Amino acid sequence: MKSESRLPQINDHYDVVIVGAGITGAGIFRDLALHGLKVLIIDKKDFSSQTSQSSSKMLHGGIRYLENFDFALVWEALHEKNFWIKRAPHLCYEDSFYLPIFKNSARPLWMVKIGLWLYDFLSSFKNSPHRILDREQTLNQIPGLKSKGLSGAGVYYDAVMDDVKITLEVLYDGLQEKGCEALNYVSMTSFDNNGDTNTLSLRDEITGNTKTVTCRETVFATGPFTDRLMAELGSIPWTPKLLPSKGSHLWLKKEKIGINHPMVLNDKDGRVIFVIPHEEATLVGTTEVSSDSDFFDMKISDGEIDYLLKHLNDYFPSANISKDDIISSFAGIRPLVMEGDSSDKGKTSRVHKTFQPYHNLHVILGGKYTTFRVMGQDISRSICSTFKISYNSSLSMSALRKRSIVSAFQERRRVLSRERVERIIKEEYVRTKDDLMTRRLGLQNTGGWKFEPSLDQFLSDYKDLLEELQ
Numbered sequence: 001m002k003s004e005s006r007l008p009q010i011n012d013h014y015d016v017v018i019v020g021a022g023i024t025g026a027g028i029f030r031d032l033a034l035h036g037l038k039v040l041i042i043d044k045k046d047f048s049s050q051t052s053q054s055s056s057k058m059l060h061g062g063i064r065y066l067e068n069f070d071f072a073l074v075w076e077a078l079h080e081k082n083f084w085i086k087r088a089p090h091l092c093y094e095d096s097f098y099l100p101i102f103k104n105s106a107r108p109l110w111m112v113k114i115g116l117w118l119y120d121f122l123s124s125f126k127n128s129p130h131r132i133l134d135r136e137q138t139l140n141q142i143p144g145l146k147s148k149g150l151s152g153a154g155v156y157y158d159a160v161m162d163d164v165k166i167t168l169e170v171l172y173d174g175l176q177e178k179g180c181e182a183l184n185y186v187s188m189t190s191f192d193n194n195g196d197t198n199t200l201s202l203r204d205e206i207t208g209n210t211k212t213v214t215c216r217e218t219v220f221a222t223g224p225f226t227d228r229l230m231a232e233l234g235s236i237p238w239t240p241k242l243l244p245s246k247g248s249h250l251w252l253k254k255e256k257i258g259i260n261h262p263m264v265l266n267d268k269d270g271r272v273i274f275v276i277p278h279e280e281a282t283l284v285g286t287t288e289v290s291s292d293s294d295f296f297d298m299k300i301s302d303g304e305i306d307y308l309l310k311h312l313n314d315y316f317p318s319a320n321i322s323k324d325d326i327i328s329s330f331a332g333i334r335p336l337v338m339e340g341d342s343s344d345k346g347k348t349s350r351v352h353k354t355f356q357p358y359h360n361l362h363v364i365l366g367g368k369y370t371t372f373r374v375m376g377q378d379i380s381r382s383i384c385s386t387f388k389i390s391y392n393s394s395l396s397m398s399a400l401r402k403r404s405i406v407s408a409f410q411e412r413r414r415v416l417s418r419e420r421v422e423r424i425i426k427e428e429y430v431r432t433k434d435d436l437m438t439r440r441l442g443l444q445n446t447g448g449w450k451f452e453p454s455l456d457q458f459l460s461d462y463k464d465l466l467e468e469l470q
């Protein structure tokens with residue numbers, strides 16, 4: 001049975017235990033593993049199955065954060081983006097992003113030009129240079145875009161990425177180091193700080209197995225779940241710090257919007273909608289709304305679907321996009337950290353914050369996917385110093401050593417063999433059908449992986465393997 005728990009086989013003690021295996025936890029795991037520490041990382045669900053699979057799938061500087069004068073964040077994010085484009089071209093690629101400007105847009109074209117120059121400047125001119133298009137050029141390059149009131153467009157460069165595969169490959173890389181372990185579907189149910197040692201009770205969510213482990217240092221990288229986790233644990237000194245902001249996306253049939261490059265639509269209400277063509281479907285999002293529902297496995301609301309379709313039809317008047325054109329949808333919560341009493345989610349900084357309720361318990365919140373490598377460095381540095389290891393911030397710049405068996409973009413049309421599916425299940429920590437179909441095969445919502453000859457055939461050919469999964 002592939003759903004068997006590996007929990008009973010792990011060690012009783014680790015140097016560090018990381019709770020939460022989204023991109024933030026995965027980045028810290030890899031960095032500490034590369035420094036020779038024995039690290040265990042656990043996640044209550046599958047790796048990268050929560051916020052880190054629900055992003056807009058961009059590595060970007062964050063053009064809109066220029067308005068908040070968050071120059072340091074934009075600088076850092078642009079450098080990280082350009083680093084990953086070079087370091088992991090199989091997981092992300094540069095693309096031109098079109099920002100159409102209308103007579104009633106909040107900012108005129110000349111102002112956009114200054115903003116885009118600043119964006120290139122903050123990248124140390126490593127971005128491919130921006131361009132400004134006039135009205136005619138814009139209409140030629142974005143077929144179907146509404147012409148009424150159009151002044152032109154700014155074009156700048158960011159990257160499109162596969163969020164799930166990056167987290168997985170960062171984890172797999174850390175796992176190349178001896179004594180490091182990653183467990184999915186294992187939650188932390190209690191935490192005790194006994195001075196220099198922490199004791200964690202772990203439970204396998206599929207089998208119910210339990211185990212207690214001890215460690216010298218613990219990291220909570222539980223993103224938007226942190227305040228609730230702290231409330232459940234009860235014993236850790238903590239006041240709520242998050243400003244949960246829900247963002248949602250739709251995968252639409254590709255033929256509905258005939259664009260070849262991503263677009264950024266700036267709504268009058270200040271919200272931004274990204275329209276990003278992928279190989280088989282177009283991704284449209286996001287919204288920023290408050291949410292009180294259970295943060296695990298979030299779903300988009302009807303109101304958000306209506307909002308996205310209304311705006312899309314406004315920008316592409318002859319496209320007539322309806323709910324029938326939706327292939328699938330997903331949603332996630334940004335783990336933004338409250339700043340004073342501000343509740344403006346668009347303006348709340350994306351800079352990450354770290355906290356230390358005990359000297360050997362580190363909590364990291366906020367940040368962006370794009371900056372994950374540098375986000376955890378404060379924590380890694382501090383943990384390395386307790387172990388008297390000299391911290392080397394460039395270790396995490398090394399190449400990722402183990403690739404996913406089905407890679408991010410280019411391989412999706414390949415025919416799957418039984419041997420490949422078996423290898424994925426065995427080598428890539430697959431425990432449920434959803435792990436296999438959504439994250440390891442990269443089907444993730446797009447319905448986009450072209451099964452050859454068909455999905456039904458796949459399900460029937462591999463019925464025996466799928467039956468072994470949860």
Ligand SMILES: Cc1cc2nc3c(=O)[nH]c(=O)nc-3n(C[C@H](O)[C@H](O)[C@H](O)COP(=O)(O)OP(=O)(O)OC[C@H]3O[C@@H](n4cnc5c(N)ncnc54)[C@H](O)[C@@H]3O)c2cc1C
Binds near residue numbers: 043044224229
């Ligand atoms: C809609 C949206 C769009 C975004 N788009 C972008 C973008 O395009 N580019 C960009 O750079 N950033 C983007 N972001 C931000 C980025 O996605 C997040 O900052 C990042 O994914 C957060 O990762 P994380 O690891 O902190 O959280 P998560 O990925 O949520 O990981 C936390 C993990 O903790 C686990 N956990 C919780 N409780 C427990 C427990 N008790 N025991 C064990 N495990 C537990 C959860 O299962 C989860 O897997 C976007 C965010 C949203 C919401």
